Amino acid sequence: MANKVIYAVYEDPEQLKDGARKLVSNGIKVKDTFSPFPIHGIDPIIGVKRTRLGITAFMYGITGTCLATLGIWYFNIFDWPMNIGGKPNWHYYQNIPAFIPVTFEFTILCAAHGMAITYLIRNKTLPGMPARNPDPRTTDDKFIIEVRTGDNHGHSAEAITDLLRSTPVFEINERQY
Amino acid sequence: MHSEAAIREPLILGHKTYHDITTDIVGPIENKAPRGWYILTTIAALIAAYGVGCILYLIGTGIGTWGLNKTVDWAWDITNFVWWVGIGHAGTLISAVLLLFRQKWRMAINRSAEAMTIFAVIMAGTFPMIHMGRIWMAYWVFPLPNQLGSLWTNFNSPLLWDVFAISTYFSVSLVFWYIGLIPDFATIRDRLTKPRMKRIYSILSFGWTGNAKAWTRFEEVSLVLAGVATPLVFSVHSVVSMDFATSIVPGWHTTIFPPYFVAGAVFSGFAMVQTLLLVMRKVMKLENYITVKHVEYMNIIIIVTGSIVGVAYITELFISWYSGVEYESYAFINRATGPYWWAYWSMMTCNVISPQIFWFRKLRRHLGFTFFMSIIVNIGMWFERFVIIVTSLHRDYLPSAWLQFHPTWVDVGIFLGTIGIFFTLYLLFARYFPVVALNEMKSILKVSGESYKNQAAAQHHH
Numbered sequence: 001m002a003n004k005v006i007y008a009v010y011e012d013p014e015q016l017k018d019g020a021r022k023l024v025s026n027g028i029k030v031k032d033t034f035s036p037f038p039i040h041g042i043d044p045i046i047g048v049k050r051t052r053l054g055i056t057a058f059m060y061g062i063t064g065t066c067l068a069t070l071g072i073w074y075f076n077i078f079d080w081p082m083n084i085g086g087k088p089n090w091h092y093y094q095n096i097p098a099f100i101p102v103t104f105e106f107t108i109l110c111a112a113h114g115m116a117i118t119y120l121i122r123n124k125t126l127p128g129m130p131a132r133n134p135d136p137r138t139t140d141d142k143f144i145i146e147v148r149t150g151d152n153h154g155h156s157a158e159a160i161t162d163l164l165r166s167t168p169v170f171e172i173n174e175r176q177y
Numbered sequence: 178m179h180s181e182a183a184i185r186e187p188l189i190l191g192h193k194t195y196h197d198i199t200t201d202i203v204g205p206i207e208n209k210a211p212r213g214w215y216i217l218t219t220i221a222a223l224i225a226a227y228g229v230g231c232i233l234y235l236i237g238t239g240i241g242t243w244g245l246n247k248t249v250d251w252a253w254d255i256t257n258f259v260w261w262v263g264i265g266h267a268g269t270l271i272s273a274v275l276l277l278f279r280q281k282w283r284m285a286i287n288r289s290a291e292a293m294t295i296f297a298v299i300m301a302g303t304f305p306m307i308h309m310g311r312i313w314m315a316y317w318v319f320p321l322p323n324q325l326g327s328l329w330t331n332f333n334s335p336l337l338w339d340v341f342a343i344s345t346y347f348s349v350s351l352v353f354w355y356i357g358l359i360p361d362f363a364t365i366r367d368r369l370t371k372p373r374m375k376r377i378y379s380i381l382s383f384g385w386t387g388n389a390k391a392w393t394r395f396e397e398v399s400l401v402l403a404g405v406a407t408p409l410v411f412s413v414h415s416v417v418s419m420d421f422a423t424s425i426v427p428g429w430h431t432t433i434f435p436p437y438f439v440a441g442a443v444f445s446g447f448a449m450v451q452t453l454l455l456v457m458r459k460v461m462k463l464e465n466y467i468t469v470k471h472v473e474y475m476n477i478i479i480i481v482t483g484s485i486v487g488v489a490y491i492t493e494l495f496i497s498w499y500s501g502v503e504y505e506s507y508a509f510i511n512r513a514t515g516p517y518w519w520a521y522w523s524m525m526t527c528n529v530i531s532p533q534i535f536w537f538r539k540l541r542r543h544l545g546f547t548f549f550m551s552i553i554v555n556i557g558m559w560f561e562r563f564v565i566i567v568t569s570l571h572r573d574y575l576p577s578a579w580l581q582f583h584p585t586w587v588d589v590g591i592f593l594g595t596i597g598i599f600f601t602l603y604l605l606f607a608r609y610f611p612v613v614a615l616n617e618m619k620s621i622l623k624v625s626g627e628s629y630k631n632q633a634a635a636q637h638h639h
Binding site: 012032033034035036037038039042043046048050051053054057061071072075076079080082084089095098099101102104105106108109111112113115116119120122123124125126127128129130131132133136137138139140141 | 194195196199320326327328329330331332333335337338341342344345348349352353356359360363364366367368379380381382383384385386387388389390391392393394395396397398400401402405406408409412416419616617619620623
């Protein structure tokens, strides 16, 4: 039997959540959902893990702080201690107040861009990538649950669609894959 | 589901569905532009071209074509720089600070306010670069390896802090804006039928899918970017103010500058948002999304920040007398009663007195009056920077060196030119980009939409 992918189309995010709950409570694995805006509370239902992007932002930020500190120390203290009004910069710690603004800005720069780039790569959203949403209406006004029979060996495609029909589903589409 | 008190005014008017939001906001991109758009864009582009011509003349001939003299060695260029940076503060404030405060009304205006921010910061960045005289050496502001010593940039200098602050602010705002645009570009991509346009929006949308994990990541990125952009917004204008405050020129040497500049920036930024949005909501028929309530919220921010600015002006004036420093008190007496008294009193009238009129509810909900006020505030804020810069410089310690500043046609041409470039960019944005964060709007439709709210209220009464 060929594997099938079932798309259950809903018109409201709350209805989609009810549908997903019903599937999951019957032991069916939901592959993914597609929606025009974030459906709050769907993640725990279908088992999407928390993203670690916030942690990466922190790490990029710390990297930025270290790079800025190292750079400023090298440029203005070690390599060329600038002499302003007869007061050369011999020590980093004596100059810290004046170095805070650039260190801060560079921290933000690294945190923001590092996280943004990681986000784009992890989402596989980069310039020129083809659209991969199953139905063009999911970026407009439809909310879709994707279920694959390959993930749910104990259930037939008919059983899954019957279950979906007992929820306020708008339409159900099936495809081979 | 999150619910909202029935007493709050709805943020989306009329009986809208998710699909209506898409159609209302993407429609103007798909259809032919109205004639007014072509007329406005032509006018803006002509002014922009004149400005570019003036800039090229300046670069070719030298800074001597400006009206600067040996006493007033900073004038319109830096005034315009600070004015544009200030205007560029509302966008990120709306999208970042209001996101952290969970203000849902931001969703209708954040996209266009951020576009405005980006274009304003581009205009601001132009001025220090052309003021260098040798613009081809502008890259010297970055600490790059070189064979001059080796000579590095001075990290003790507020001017260098500014380089880092403005470039960080510009690039982070751009990324924040674009990440929000990706899902909306995907909506346009999935609607369009003409192959060429579809291809362009397909590239712009980066292959967005809108699956559950992507949205989780999207929300995390938006939140963290808002978190890092918030201190960034405040730092940028603080650093701009330190260009003046860390010097020992009477009139500049004040510790009040950072918060006072930040408040002034937000004040002028919101005024510019009003100027642009009041026209745009009418022309693009977005009255149901950018409602009178939105205008009122922004006017409230204008009263608050305008009052902060007013308190700062009066504090400055009081401290200049209270300090007992002759030079400091003269600088302020000269501002109010010297040859530039008209600039000082224009600033006072436009920034301190006039925003207080918004205490009247009728007037702060009056669109025509708000538009008029937004122009007044922007004139006032330009004068504020002119007053701070020119009146502090034009009479220095030696009366024999006292001079007046007279702008030349190049000064005026470049300033007008940046306004032209700014409006050209904004009009192009309004034509080809989704001007309202449409997918974000959909997420509040069933909570703050008028028809849904009334339904909920009706059910409650039964």
